[in-house]
Amino acid sequence: MKAVASDSSELKSSKLKPGVNRGLSIFDFILRLAAIVGALGSAIAMGTTTQTLPFATQFIQFRAEYNDLPMFTFFVVACAIVSGYLVLSLPLSIFHILRSRARATRVVLVFLDAGMMALLTSGASAAAAIVYLAHKGNGKTNWLAICQQFNSFCERTSGSLIGSFVAIVLLMIMIFLSGAALSRRH
Amino acid sequence: MKNSGDSTVIDVPPTAASSKKKAVVSTAAPGQASGGVKRGLSIFDFVLRLGALGAALGAAAAMGTSDETLPFFTQFFQFEASYDDLPTFQFFLIAMGIVAGYLALSLPFSIVCIVRPRAVGLRLLLLILDTVVLTLATSAAAAAAAIVYLAHDGNTSTNWLAICDQFDDFCQKVSGAVIGAFIAALLMMFLVLLSAFGIRNTH
Numbered sequence A: 001m002k003a004v005a006s007d008s009s010e011l012k013s014s015k016l017k018p019g020v021n022r023g024l025s026i027f028d029f030i031l032r033l034a035a036i037v038g039a040l041g042s043a044i045a046m047g048t049t050t051q052t053l054p055f056a057t058q059f060i061q062f063r064a065e066y067n068d069l070p071m072f073t074f075f076v077v078a079c080a081i082v083s084g085y086l087v088l089s090l091p092l093s094i095f096h097i098l099r100s101r102a103r104a105t106r107v108v109l110v111f112l113d114a115g116m117m118a119l120l121t122s123g124a125s126a127a128a129a130i131v132y133l134a135h136k137g138n139g140k141t142n143w144l145a146i147c148q149q150f151n152s153f154c155e156r157t158s159g160s161l162i163g164s165f166v167a168i169v170l171l172m173i174m175i176f177l178s179g180a181a182l183s184r185r186h
Numbered sequence B: 001m002k003n004s005g006d007s008t009v010i011d012v013p014p015t016a017a018s019s020k021k022k023a024v025v026s027t028a029a030p031g032q033a034s035g036g037v038k039r040g041l042s043i044f045d046f047v048l049r050l051g052a053l054g055a056a057l058g059a060a061a062a063m064g065t066s067d068e069t070l071p072f073f074t075q076f077f078q079f080e081a082s083y084d085d086l087p088t089f090q091f092f093l094i095a096m097g098i099v100a101g102y103l104a105l106s107l108p109f110s111i112v113c114i115v116r117p118r119a120v121g122l123r124l125l126l127l128i129l130d131t132v133v134l135t136l137a138t139s140a141a142a143a144a145a146a147i148v149y150l151a152h153d154g155n156t157s158t159n160w161l162a163i164c165d166q167f168d169d170f171c172q173k174v175s176g177a178v179i180g181a182f183i184a185a186l187l188m189m190f191l192v193l194l195s196a197f198g199i200r201n202t203h
Helices: A002-047 A070-088 A090-098 A104-136 A151-183 B013-064 B087-115 B120-153 B168-199
Strands: A050-052 A063-065 B002-004 B007-009
Touching: A002 A070, A002 A090, A002 A104, A002 A151, A050 A151, A070 A090, A070 A104, A070 A151, A070 B120, A090 A104, A104 A151, A104 B087, A104 B120, A104 B168, A151 B120, A151 B168, B013 B087, B013 B120, B013 B168, B087 B120, B087 B168, B120 B168
Parallel strands: none
Antiparallel strands: A050 A063, B002 B007
C-alpha cells in the first residue's frame, strides 16, 4: 500500500513540471513566427525603397536608393540573415515543444539567439544613426539633412526600422524563455 | 512473519534503512560533480565580467577624451571637434557608462554565484540583465561605428564629406572607442552563453 501511494505522487510531479516547459516552448515558437514577420518585413521595406525627384540640381543627386548608403545595405543583409536563421530554427523550436526536457539543444538555441540578436541590433542601430542624421543633419560636420528633399524615402526607411526593433525585443524575450525553461527542475 | 487471514506482515525495517543509505550515497556523487563544474563556470564568468568592464570603461574614456582642436581655421569647417558635436557619440558615451556601471554592480552577484553553485534564481536574473545590457552595448557600438565609417569615407550620394581628413586624432580615438565597445559586446555574448550553460538543472 505504501509503495503504491509513493508511485502516484511521483507520477503527479513528473506530469505537472513538463507542462510549464511545454507552455514556454509553445510561446517561444509563436514569438519566433512573429519575429520572422518583423525581420523579413523590415528587409523588404528597406530593400524596395527608391525615390526619384522630378527635378535635377547641380550638387545633389536626384535619386535615392537603399544601396547609396552602405549602412542601409548592411541593415538589409542583417535582417535577411536573421530571418533566414529564424526560419531554420523553427524545427528546433518544435523539437523543444515535443521534448520539453532537452537541455543541450536549448543552450545552443540561447547562444544562437544571442548572436543573431546582436547582429540585428547592430544593423538596426547603424541604420537608425543614419536615419537620424538624414532627418536632422549636423551643423558642425557640414552634413546636410537629405530628408528635406527625399521625403518619402526618409519615411519608408524610418518605418522599416520599426519591424526590426520589434524583432529584437522578441528575440530578447525568447532568450529569457529559454533561460527560464533551462532553470526549472524536472 | 505473521499470517492473519489474507495479508502477511513482513518486518523489513533493517533492509529499508540500508536501501535508503544506498540511495543517499548514489545521488550525492553526480550532485557534487555538477557543483564543481558550475563553480568553474562561475569563476570563468567572473573573469569575463572583469574583462568586459575593462573594455567598456576604456571605450567610454576614449570617447570622452576625444577632443581635438586644429591649429588653423578655414572659412567653411569648424576647427575643433569633440564627441559633443554628434548626438550619436553622446548616446554612445551614456550607453557605455550604463554598461560599465552594470558590469561593476554585477561583480558581487557573480561572486555569490561562485560561492553558491546552486543559486538558480540569481543566475536567471543575471542572464536576463546580461541580455538587456548586451543589446544596449551592441546598439551603441553599431551606431557609433556607422558615424565613424561616414567620417572616414564620406558619402557622395548625400554630399556628406569625410571629416577624418582634417581631424586625424579625433577619428583615431573615436575608432578605438568603437572597437573597445565591440570587444565588450563580444565578451558579454559569451557571458550570456556561460549563464545559460550554468543555469541548466542537471539533477
